[in-house]
Amino acid sequence: MRNIKLTIEYDGTNYLGWQRQKVGPTIQGTLEETLSRILNHRVHIRGAGRTDAGVHALGQVANFKTTSSLDPASLGRALNALLPRDMAIIKVEEVDLKFHAQFSAKKKTYFYQILSRPVRSAIWRNYAWWVPDRLDLEAMKACLPYIQGRRDFASFRNTGTSTRTTVRTVFEATIKRVPVAGMIRFEITADGFLRYMVRNLAGALVRVGQGRMSPEDFVQLLDARDRSLAPPPAPPQGLYLKEVIYD
Amino acid sequence: MRNIKLTIEYDGTNYLGWQRQKVGPTIQGTLEETLSRILNHRVHIRGAGRTDAGVHALGQVANFKTTSSLDPASLGRALNALLPRDMAIIKVEEVDLKFHAQFSAKKKTYFYQILSRPVRSAIWRNYAWWVPDRLDLEAMKACLPYIQGRRDFASFRNTGTSTRTTVRTVFEATIKRVPVAGMIRFEITADGFLRYMVRNLAGALVRVGQGRMSPEDFVQLLDARDRSLAPPPAPPQGLYLKEVIYD
Structure with a gap:
């Protein structure tokens, strides 16, 4: 099992905010769907901050666990190729299994x-x-x-x-x-x-x-x-x- | 007859450029339609520069002739109330009848x-x-x-x-x-x-x-x-x- 940390930029204009919802597009939902397509397994990501609808991020951080051996640079390129243009992955890093985007934040x-x-x-x-x-x-x-x-x-x-x-x-x-x-x-x-x-x-x-x-x-x-x-x-x-x- | 000078800001992302076209929204077309609604007569405006699709403006200038006696401040408020949010009127001035947004530009x-x-x-x-x-x-x-x-x-x-x-x-x-x-x-x-x-x-x-x-x-x-x-x-x-x- 690996723990992957993402640094994410987004234009929040067209999203209902970070947190996954059934009624419309969210940052978390879009990321999870795109990651699942790339990694071929269901992905659950945790964000450092749950931004509201219309709020932007230059450096939101999220993490998720995966069994995939895909290297971070390739994952970043795949995400940036598949994500909508109002979301961009700034950095992908493999981190310690204990890292938690929300609780580890200082x-x-x-x-x-x-x-x-x-x-x-x-x-x-x-x-x-x-x-x-x-x-x-x-x-x-x-x-x-x-x-x-x-x-x-x-x-x-x-x-x-x-x-x-x-x-x-x-x-x-x-x-x-x-x-x-x-x-x-x-x-x-x-x-x-x-x-x-x-x-x-x-x-x-x-x-x-x-x-x-x-x-x-x-x-x-x-x-x-x-x-x-x-x-x-x-x-x-x-x-x-x-x-x-x-x- | 009065000659009115407009200073216009726009986000060009969703427009086919300045110049009026039949196939989709343009800055000139949107301005002319909105002015015609306010002034109750057909309006033809001339722009200082014909920006292309996707190009933005912080201070585009245009002028048009009108017989209306609506004061510039009220016209500006009416335009800003009726125009789409990706267009904004920065200034409205009554100018000399000889003023031409394109040819008078230095x-x-x-x-x-x-x-x-x-x-x-x-x-x-x-x-x-x-x-x-x-x-x-x-x-x-x-x-x-x-x-x-x-x-x-x-x-x-x-x-x-x-x-x-x-x-x-x-x-x-x-x-x-x-x-x-x-x-x-x-x-x-x-x-x-x-x-x-x-x-x-x-x-x-x-x-x-x-x-x-x-x-x-x-x-x-x-x-x-x-x-x-x-x-x-x-x-x-x-x-x-x-x-x-x-x-």
Whole structure:
């Protein structure tokens, strides 16, 4: 038995998200079907992060077990030849049998792209959140120290889900302009993320940028640990799973 | 009679190009139909550059005549509400009746994006030319002085078309890395472009970057003024009409 690790890029626009579903195409389902065709046995893959519909990945990681002796480079070429063009395999590696894409992950980095300009964009419609307001970047940046370190992110979790703990450790969080006119990127690295956490944070940070919330309100919201007080999540198309880091 | 100037952004992926055709959706056709619905009369628009299928625009310019008294801001809002999401109106201005989007243009800027990395990209599949080789940027840059100034670009025109003159003046041409891993951008500003000129230049520049042509070969190719000697054009999805400049 061998354990294979995949690093995957995808454009999430046309998928119902990572997790296999009966009602439509998903990243996991498409990968499993394609792997099964190549390897001639049923394949079950585990992903590092279950991205939602419309969310993209530059470096999603998944693993699966196989008895096939196909070398990693050939498997990568076969996958890239057979997968739809909005999915691409960046790397294939044989790893220790104990490696688990989700549980072995030490850190993950997501970024969220916000396009701040008066009119909507044709090119970026599926790749950023269009916000038709000027954003006060300094006010948004003033919130970042409060989400760094070990914190309780209960205010920024998904409504209606119960997780064992809502405490996560954020190692780094930055907001900067990228060289596309009006484009702002919020990037965050943590030991784990609650469902909707990045989109909820991005939604609140944009409120601060718009002047509809102060950085003090943001801190109060975080301290309240009550999801019902937070603004709605930012839409999925701005979110990218950038990287999953292992030991 | 009023003359209206539009600045338009579009994702060319799902269009047969700028020019109206009977067989499928085009940018001009979609704009004309939408304008006709809003203004209640047939509209004929002229574009500054006739982009090909799959080519994008950040700042295409077009103009049309109308008897409507609808103010530019309202027209822009109506267009952005009714146009497909892969087209967006950036600006609407009333201009002098003599303004002609194509003939009044003094300069145009195009850029061409090349993604140089070992594996194909899911995110950039429709927005850059994937080249699975390392490119020697210095060799590519060494070609640029030879295409600047007033030159005969006969070697880089479209095959099978005859234009009055193949002489154009290039005001600026640059090659640089943009902050996406492996992404290279060739940008060129000229008083006009032959059909396929930017894609033919990009195709030859990539050959130089790959070491399959030397900068000296590139100069010889330019001097030969013979399209049949040039490498094939770069594919459309890397090309963007960035800006059209008027007096």
